[in-house]
């Protein structure tokens with residue numbers, strides 16, 4: 283039965299992941315989620331059910347549009363796959379509990395942010411505002427211990443990011459600052475600080491790799507959202523293990 287539930291949760295994640303792609307791509311440009319229907323960005327052909335099966339369509343179509351043969355970005359099926367896997371991981375670690383709800387909301391928020399930040403270098407307020415009450419409800423039904431660690435975490439996360447942004451004069455977007463308020467609610471103080479640390483490390487590695495690949499010349503800014511998202515997920519699921527490991531090394 284466990285196996286059956288895991289598969290259901292995984293499929294549910296694939297389908298929602300596909301929806302999150304649409305949300306992440308359309309909300310920042312003030313588009314409607316429902317209109318126009320999904321279409322190929324090259325030939326404008328309306329996508330049919332066959333094109334829209336999460337993950338599988340991309341694999342069967344070889345990553346190309348069925349009519350014009352233009353390449354479809356691999357990021358969309360990747361986000362569907364990641365959503366499914368993270369949903370399954372959440373079920374596997376938490377079961378059908380109140381905390382499972384918190385995990386699903388957190389994963390959903392982060393996937394949408396990654397899509398939007400990749401596409402537009404933007405974390406829209408609209409998305410943060412939509413998820414804020416959901417996360418508050420989540421922390422009311424599944425509080426941290428102590429419960430006020432959510433509030434302290436949110437304030438600390440916001441203030442530190444705000445200070446970094448003020449000191450670096452534009453090195454950090456306003457979306458990143460507000461996102462850390464939401465993360466603080468979910469993660470509490472210590473794990474929020476750990477997320478900041480891990481995201482800085484990831485961001486640095488990504489920066490070095492991108493610099494190597496693109497060459498020194500171009501200074502295209504790299505979105506920081508995906509690094510934060512990855513760090514937050516790792517810390518949410520493995521924060522304590524990570525800290526134990528880190529302190530044992532000393």
Ligand SMILES: [Zn+2]
Nearest residue numbers: 322325347350
């Ligand atoms: Zn096409």
